[in-house]
Amino acid sequence: MIHYVDSHAHIPICKESVGDIIEEAVENHFDRIMNVGYDLASSEASLHLAKTFEWIDASFGIHPHYLNMYEKEIDTFLQTQRVHKEYRAVGEIGMDTVKSQTDLSLQRLCFTQQVDFAIKHQYPIIVHNREADEEVYEVLKQFPGIRGVMHCYSSDRKMAEKYLNIGLFLSFSGNITYKRSSELREVVKMVPIDRLLLETDCPYLTPLPYRGKTLNRPVYVKEVYKEAATLKNISLEVLSERLMKNYYTLFLGG
Numbered sequence: 001m002i003h004y005v006d007s008h009a010h011i012p013i014c015k016e017s018v019g020d021i022i023e024e025a026v027e028n029h030f031d032r033i034m035n036v037g038y039d040l041a042s043s044e045a046s047l048h049l050a051k052t053f054e055w056i057d058a059s060f061g062i063h064p065h066y067l068n069m070y071e072k073e074i075d076t077f078l079q080t081q082r083v084h085k086e087y088r089a090v091g092e093i094g095m096d097t098v099k100s101q102t103d104l105s106l107q108r109l110c111f112t113q114q115v116d117f118a119i120k121h122q123y124p125i126i127v128h129n130r131e132a133d134e135e136v137y138e139v140l141k142q143f144p145g146i147r148g149v150m151h152c153y154s155s156d157r158k159m160a161e162k163y164l165n166i167g168l169f170l171s172f173s174g175n176i177t178y179k180r181s182s183e184l185r186e187v188v189k190m191v192p193i194d195r196l197l198l199e200t201d202c203p204y205l206t207p208l209p210y211r212g213k214t215l216n217r218p219v220y221v222k223e224v225y226k227e228a229a230t231l232k233n234i235s236l237e238v239l240s241e242r243l244m245k246n247y248y249t250l251f252l253g254g
Helices: 018-027 040-052 064-081 104-120 133-140 157-165 182-190 218-232 236-251
Strands: 004-009 030-035 056-060 087-096 125-130 148-150 169-172 196-198
Touching: 004 196, 004 218, 004 236, 018 030, 018 218, 030 040, 030 218, 030 236, 040 056, 040 064, 040 087, 056 064, 064 087, 064 104, 087 104, 087 133, 104 125, 104 133, 125 133, 133 157, 157 169, 157 182, 169 182, 182 218, 196 218, 196 236, 218 236
Parallel strands: 004 030, 030 056, 056 087, 087 125, 125 148, 148 169, 169 196
Antiparallel strands: none
């Protein structure tokens, strides 16, 4: 039987009710879902899910879009959340030169601050990168031994090699099913199977054949699995077993 993990989801803001999403995930043999925080409220919502459902994990962090709201409170926020054992990662953190209204220097400062916190307290990181490859890489390479994942990877092969070389996982979403994503599919092919994760980023990036018909939700990671298995030329069974191991290695201590 094939089991699934979704390494990056935002269940509380999906269109469907939390109860329906949970029921659907159970029926479709999901073993783990990482519900990702991006500000104070979403981090606490993730924590609530993780406390309610043992197989759902939580992360906490401040996304670059929201740094102006929390700039002076980030350290307090991080220290306060650290007491909860259900948190498995710091994220979604990173840099964004497309949609974020936050000054790039502030993004860099706060990203560095959160990465440093994660390293000191032995959390992996979940990294948001929107057309900020060099900026993100310049921060991350300062931290030898860093653990984490480049979420919803959408950059080229050259950057993929750089991130892999500093020890990071790469996670791919529904965009690998899109017709215009041929270059990204080539990146999927080259990523070592033991450094690969898959995700939905729901309710965003709905994969084909559901794109344009409905918002994304965890069960649609099955379409991402199908595409990745084809690209890697392996069976869904082999892929699912490896992705489970990768998820546990990164987020659950092996």
